[in-house]
Amino acid sequence: MxxxxxxxxxxxxxxxxxxxxxxxxxxxxxxxxxxxxxxxxxxxxxxxxxxxxxxxxxxxxxxxxxxxxxxxxxxxxxxxxxxxxxxxxxxxxxxxxxxxxxxxxxxxxxxxxxxxxxxxxxxxxxxxxxxxxxxxxxxxxxxxxxxxxxxxxxxxxxxxxxxxxxxxxxxxxxxxxxxxxxxxxxxxxxxxxxxxxxxxxxxxxxxxxxxxxxxxxxxxxxxxxxxxxxxxxxxxxxxxxxxxxxxxxxxxxxxxxxxxxxxxxxxxxxxxxxxxxxxxxxxxxxxxxxxxxxxxxxxxxxxxxxxxxxxxxxxxxxxxxxxxxxxxxxxxxxxxxxxxxxxxxxxxxxxxxxxxxxxxxxxxxxxxxxxxxxxxxxxxDSDGFLRIVDRIKDMYISGGENVYPAEVERALFEHPDVLEAAVVGVPDPRWGETGVAFVLARPGQTIEPEGLRAWCRDRLAPYKIPAKVEVLDEFPRTAAGKVRKTDLRARMA
Missing domain, CATH: 3.40.50.12780 (ANL, N-terminal domain)
Known part of the structure; x- marks a missing residue:
């Protein structure tokens, strides 16, 4: 140039x-x-x-x-x-x-x-x-x-x-x-x-x-x-x-x-x-x-x-x-x-x-x-197409295994009652870190946290299943519409 x-x-x-x-x-x-x-x-x-x-x-x-x-x-x-x-x-x-x-x-x-x-x-x-x-x-x-x-x-x-x-x-x-x-x-x-x-x-x-x-x-x-x-x-x-x-x-x-x-x-x-x-x-x-x-x-x-x-x-x-x-x-x-x-x-x-x-x-x-x-x-992939796995900073380690929240979020989003999902890693005395899922329900739907964890068991390895699910009315967001995961982590703290 x-x-x-x-x-x-x-x-x-x-x-x-x-x-x-x-x-x-x-x-x-x-x-x-x-x-x-x-x-x-x-x-x-x-x-x-x-x-x-x-x-x-x-x-x-x-x-x-x-x-x-x-x-x-x-x-x-x-x-x-x-x-x-x-x-x-x-x-x-x-x-x-x-x-x-x-x-x-x-x-x-x-x-x-x-x-x-x-x-x-x-x-x-x-x-x-x-x-x-x-x-x-x-x-x-x-x-x-x-x-x-x-x-x-x-x-x-x-x-x-x-x-x-x-x-x-x-x-x-x-x-x-x-x-x-x-x-x-x-x-x-x-x-x-x-x-x-x-x-x-x-x-x-x-x-x-x-x-x-x-x-x-x-x-x-x-x-x-x-x-x-x-x-x-x-x-x-x-x-x-x-x-x-x-x-x-x-x-x-x-x-x-x-x-x-x-x-x-x-x-x-x-x-x-x-x-x-x-x-x-x-x-x-x-x-x-x-x-x-x-x-x-x-x-x-x-x-x-x-x-x-x-x-x-x-x-x-x-x-x-x-x-x-x-x-x-x-x-x-x-x-x-x-x-x-x-x-x-x-x-x-x-x-x-x-x-x-x-x-x-x-x-x-x-x-x-x-x-x-x-x-x-x-x-x-072999054709040169790229998939974003996740932000390095968002990855957490649970029981020695790397967990990328984006993968967990994709599984949660497939649930018919979930409008949007965000997953963060939080400290855990036994596993080092575990995941917490925050979800928004689709209009007119109700999400039962344990039912959503059961949904994940059929789609994710056990160490990737969120230890806790919280249903929110809205997400904290940046101006670009991204979820502020730092705010979600602070909420757990």
């Missing part, structure tokens, strides 16, 4: 001009690629006129809106670093997250004006509303296509914090282009495609699955403020959307809606990531005509690394596919290309250069020869 990359907004405006880049559902406004580039130029000028200079950080606290992408592209033009914030976090956590980043400005929407004001006061910096700022951005005009450094930090995404304090993962233009290639060729993106943006913009999926790759390929995106199952199903039912990406919790919510069968799923290319989509859910959508392609990626990988091939979607259920065009994959301890099981190691232009102002964490994340350690165990 090159050291310099064309300004993304300007180049897309040059190529696509009046074509639709964004339709903001909340405001009803359409944004052409020329509109986006002009506003991004105006935003870049407005920000630098405030004294902001290359490398300075800008925090952002907002629901999804078209102006976010204007701001993102303006930061690329001006060499500023955008820090999207998790609006689900309380003020104290936001202060802790932003402390090491030292932003100079916070931009916010009306929904988070109070929080942003208090956050700015705590950090002794200024804050502005998007609406206030956008007035000055409107004065922008399309400019020439300049070149930008491919590896210059562009924006920071904070890890979900499932294992401790969030780290600020550096994102670059090189990573964005590599992700656009990896996902674009895999799902055949074209300028005719229309996607929908609803996942939170402080998460890599909200930006990169698929909104930014669609933008870079000349397609358009509908922007919803946030996830709402009814609104999203209405949009999918309209027939306007050709590409859709969701995390498992989204597909689960769809499956419980009476409107799910009103969607022509065969007309939409569907992707899933963030966690494995359970086999029964894959099959239920396949019966509706949808081939949901499981994939794998991380904030540190831009994120697309693996994606299932459409022709093998049903034959290889449970797999996340093969590594895409611009990513190399190794399994620790397994000969290159051979079938086997080991930690997934990755290398390529889509990999982050590291964590912002955290050289120790950066060193720990990479091997001595430059491969990113994912912390995930992968099982590669």
């Amino acid at each position: 090159f050291d310099l990359i064309p300004d993304m907004a300007a180049k897309r405006a040059e190529l696509s001009g009046e074509a639709l880049a964004f339709h903001d559902v909340q405001t009803g406004l359409d944004w052409s690629f020329r509109d986006v580039d002009a506003a991004a130029n105006g935003a870049a000028d407005a920000l630098t006129s405030k004294g902001l200079k290359e490398g300075d950080r800008i925090a952002c606290l907002t629901l999804n809106r078209a102006e976010f992408f204007v701001l993102l592209l303006a930061c690329q033009k001006a060499g500023l670093i955008l820090c999207p914030l998790n609006w689900r976090q309380p003020l104290a956590e936001l202060v802790e997250v932003l402390g090491p980043v030292s932003p100079r400005l916070i931009l916010h929407d009306d929904a988070f004006a109070v929080t942003a004001t208090k956050l700015a006061e705590a950090l002794s910096i200024s804050c502005e509303s998007f609406d206030q700022s956008a007035e000055s951005w409107a004065a922008g005009r399309p400019g020439s296509v300049g070149m930008i450094p491919a590896d210059r930090p562009w924006y920071l995404l904070f890890t979900s914090g499932t294992t401790g304090r969030p780290k600020a993962v550096i994102q670059t233009a090189r990573m964005a282009w590599a992700n656009a290639v990896n996902i674009g060729q895999a799902i055949h993106l074209t300028p005719a495609d229309r996607s929908v943006n609803f996942l939170p913009l402080f998460h890599t999926a909200g930006i990169n699955l698929y909104t930014l790759p669609v933008f870079l390929n000349g397609g358009g995106s509908k922007i919803l403020p946030k996830f709402d199952a009814a609104d999203l199903l209405d949009l999918l039912r309209s027939g306007e959307i050709t590409q859709f990406f969701g995390v498992p919790a989204i597909y689960q919510a769809f499956s419980l809606s009476a409107d799910v069968d009103a969607v022509d799923w065969a007309a939409i290319r569907c992707g899933c990531g963030g966690a494995p989509l359970p086999e029964p859910l894959i099959r239920s959508f396949a019966e509706r005509g949808a081939k949901v392609l499981n994939g794998f990626g991380m904030t540190e990988t831009g994120p697309t690394v693996f994606l299932m091939d459409e022709q093998y979607a049903e034959a290889k259920i449970g797999s996340v596919g093969r590594p895409q065009m611009l990513t190399e994959c190794r399994l620790a301890g397994v000969p290159d290309g051979a079938a086997g099981e080991g930690e997934i190691l990755l290398r390529g232009p889509n990999i982050t250069p590291g964590y912002f102002e955290d050289p120790e964490a950066t060193r720990a994340a990479f091997t001595a020869d430059g491969w990113l350690r994912t912390g995930d165990v992968g099982l590669r």
Whole structure:
């Protein structure tokens, strides 16, 4: 990949001009690629006129809106670093997250004006509303296509914090282009495609699955403020959307809606990531005509690394596919290309250069020869397809035997009354560790814990059967919809 990359907004405006880049559902406004580039130029000028200079950080606290992408592209033009914030976090956590980043400005929407004001006061910096700022951005005009450094930090995404304090993962233009290639060729993106943006913009999926790759390929995106199952199903039912990406919790919510069968799923290319989509859910959508392609990626990988091939979607259920065009994959301890099981190691232009102002964490994340350690165990079959076994940190040892919670969770999910399951290992005086299963019941169903353990006896080795089953009303989750297993372990403690 090159050291310099064309300004993304300007180049897309040059190529696509009046074509639709964004339709903001909340405001009803359409944004052409020329509109986006002009506003991004105006935003870049407005920000630098405030004294902001290359490398300075800008925090952002907002629901999804078209102006976010204007701001993102303006930061690329001006060499500023955008820090999207998790609006689900309380003020104290936001202060802790932003402390090491030292932003100079916070931009916010009306929904988070109070929080942003208090956050700015705590950090002794200024804050502005998007609406206030956008007035000055409107004065922008399309400019020439300049070149930008491919590896210059562009924006920071904070890890979900499932294992401790969030780290600020550096994102670059090189990573964005590599992700656009990896996902674009895999799902055949074209300028005719229309996607929908609803996942939170402080998460890599909200930006990169698929909104930014669609933008870079000349397609358009509908922007919803946030996830709402009814609104999203209405949009999918309209027939306007050709590409859709969701995390498992989204597909689960769809499956419980009476409107799910009103969607022509065969007309939409569907992707899933963030966690494995359970086999029964894959099959239920396949019966509706949808081939949901499981994939794998991380904030540190831009994120697309693996994606299932459409022709093998049903034959290889449970797999996340093969590594895409611009990513190399190794399994620790397994000969290159051979079938086997080991930690997934990755290398390529889509990999982050590291964590912002955290050289120790950066060193720990990479091997001595430059491969990113994912912390995930992968099982590669003889055809090169990979299955995620589990997170290394989630594995526990019971009576000397390794137990991967994901395997136990798959068995639990097959029970007709179980909506979702999460398993964690906890200390045990006799066995060292044993498993505790937390489950959600399907609407209208009741789960009897001992009955569920009996169900497991027919499907799992004795040491894998959870010693205890707890039925919950809901799971603690990250912004990406992943279950916070640290919270579940703390509950047992």
